[in-house]
Amino acid sequence: MAIQTERHVLRVPDGSEMALFAARPERAGAPGLLVFQEAFGVNRHIQALCEAFAREGWLAAAPELYHRTAPGFEARYDDIASARPHMQAMTDGGIRADQQAASDWLRGQGCPAVGAIGYCMGGRMAFLANANLPLAASVSYYGGGIQLLGGRVPELHGPMLFHWAGRDAHVTPDHARTVEDLLRAEGRPFTSVTFSEADHGFNCDERASHHPESARHALAVTLAFLRDHLH
Template sequence: MTNHDFITLSVTDGTPMEAYVALPEGAGPFPAIIVLQEAFGVNGHIRSIADRLCGEGYAVIAPDLFHRTGRRLEINYADFASAMPHYQAITKEGLTADLQASYAWLQEQPAVQQYKIGSIGFCLGGRVSFIANTVLPLVVAVSYYGGGLDTLASEAVHLHGPHLFFWGGKDAHIPQEKIDTIINAVKEAGKDYINTVISYADHGFHCDERASYHPLAAKEAWATTLTFLANRLKA
């Protein structure tokens, strides 16, 4: 395996799962991050996120959450209809198994600090990053415009690490009332969080392959993300 490559993991339900990994040069040990895909697969954009975090000194794994219905899918951002069968096939049980396999792999690596692991996700992955923070003993987690997070409000009591949320104020897919539902649940659960609504950004603002890409919002959110991660994973 090179420092940036796909590997295959065994998940507890018996399915093989590929994952993209990016490891910094050197012996480490390094803190680690699980990067969680959008609804379009572990594509070039998601791999670039993994590589950028690796460049910041993190060991990174990006599991293929669609592995039960396809292999290394990379779906065009303009073709959400093709993503739907795979998106609709995922279950919380399956996601939990995938997350546990990813976490276990990181903990097995000599170059990884076993208890300095976090997660970050975008769109679908924003929701999965929240799930990860409830089912894994993460130090920290980040969710960018996670659709459906309001449906997980009852799970807020199980959050392990502080959670950073980003939303686009122009995102018609995630209205303010849905944001309020999940943030109020996290607050009522007494969990640490940062909630950031970027008023001038839309859904997908961080992805430079989307029409909704907003370079300034992406730059500002990324700077906040790196500080948030470093303060907890590198302290």
């Protein structure tokens, strides 16, 4: 499928401006997909993911979440220290405002439904977006800290899909079980998949932890899940 890529600057409700990278399929009226970055910025990998989802038929948009502290920020995958101050500067109100602005942009493009997907830090953002916005569905890849957000579970709108890495020392299997128990206790629809041989970041082919087999299988589940809920 032919696609086109675009860059936009959005006005956020708090008065700040946020850059957004988008990949658009050729057909009009495509569903929208918010693509939330890892800690390392809206880099080449995140842009490639947007393009891949656009080829599958979604209008994919990745907002730059560090726009208040470091517009255009990108860091190497071995330099988490550079990203940490910008992660720590993010606030609940700012996250909600950024997600609303990006979702509003997708709705303004004629998207009949909007979902979200995110990786690492973005996996947590995808979970929060599902609580903050009336999303049709949301996908979290090894999202950190979700086990601490039990109070947001009753606010989830669409079903969740979680991908976890069995060898992840940062987002551990215990964290995953806690998240599953929280959603189960509230009767929220979810699917949870653990890839036993994978480590944190397994989806990214630019990271040393890339695990191609797990990434392929996770993508197959993700596409089926999104097609069920966003078409």
